Amino acid sequence: EIVLTQSPATLSLSPGERATLSCRASQSVGSYLAWYQQKPGQAPRLLLYDASNRATGIPARFRGSGSGTDFTLTISSLEPEDFAVYYCQQLSSWPPFTFGQGTKLEI
Amino acid sequence: QVQLVESGGGVVQPGRSLRLSCAASGFTFRTYAIYWVRQAPGKGLEWVAVTLYDGSDQYYADSVKGRFSISIDNSKNTLYLQMSSLRAEDTAMYYCARGQWLGAFFDYWGQGTLVTVSS
Numbered sequence: 001e002i003v004l005t006q007s008p009a010t011l012s013l014s015p016g017e018r019a020t021l022s023c024r025a026s027q028s029v030g031s032y033l034a035w036y037q038q039k040p041g042q043a044p045r046l047l048l049y050d051a052s053n054r055a056t057g058i059p060a061r062f063r064g065s066g067s068g069t070d071f072t073l074t075i076s077s078l079e080p081e082d083f084a085v086y087y088c089q090q091l092s093s094w095p096p097f098t099f100g101q102g103t104k105l106e107i
Numbered sequence: 108q109v110q111l112v113e114s115g116g117g118v119v120q121p122g123r124s125l126r127l128s129c130a131a132s133g134f135t136f137r138t139y140a141i142y143w144v145r146q147a148p149g150k151g152l153e154w155v156a157v158t159l160y161d162g163s164d165q166y167y168a169d170s171v172k173g174r175f176s177i178s179i180d181n182s183k184n185t186l187y188l189q190m191s192s193l194r195a196e197d198t199a200m201y202y203c204a205r206g207q208w209l210g211a212f213f214d215y216w217g218q219g220t221l222v223t224v225s226s
Contacts, residue, residue: 045216046215046216087151095168099154
């Protein structure tokens with residue numbers, strides 16, 4: 001089973017700042033990595049797939065990079081609505097379809 | 108527009124059964140994979156199960172294998188998660204989500220239905 005480790009667990013920033021979230025896989029997942037955003041009381045929402053492709057309607061300030069075992073989600077200039085929990089997920093070797101434990105982005 | 112609507116959650120005693128539903132609309136149900144994902148209170152996301160649209164290919168997490176099963180009613184565009192021998196650790200919000208094929212990312216999610224296992 002591939003284990004995904006996200007860091008940091010919590011990231012405290014202000015609107016307008018740049019956020020960098022990390023996801024590390026226990027073995028190579030190629031580019032088969034997705035990122036999701038979840039706000040309190042809401043279902044997760046797909047942000048990025050195949051490591052760097054934005055899903056429909058996702059603003060350009062969200063950028064994904066990486067391949068193999070190390071991945072990064074960068075939010076270039078934080079908007080108030082970006083404060084949420086972010087999960088990475090690997091789709092390279094399944095089942096199971098594993099998620100990281102999440103990074104909480106807070107003000 | 109694409110919609111997934113879960114229902115059937117509630118409070119159930121340990122050892123009992125419960126059936127969740129996931130009603131799909133806005134897309135041709137018979138061309139996708141449908142996943143179940145759960146989230147215990149205050150915790151992260153855990154994949155539970157997946158089925159190809161016709162039920163021909165199904166996979167379950169080890170934590171639910173042998174206790175949970177998926178069935179599909181294509182005439183109603185509805186998928187069911189039958190949960191039996193429920194345990195306290197099954198308490199969670201249960202989401203269904205769509206994948207464009209088996210093994211694809213989850214592009215649409217329902218709003219979830221809450222299952223509480225408690226005596």
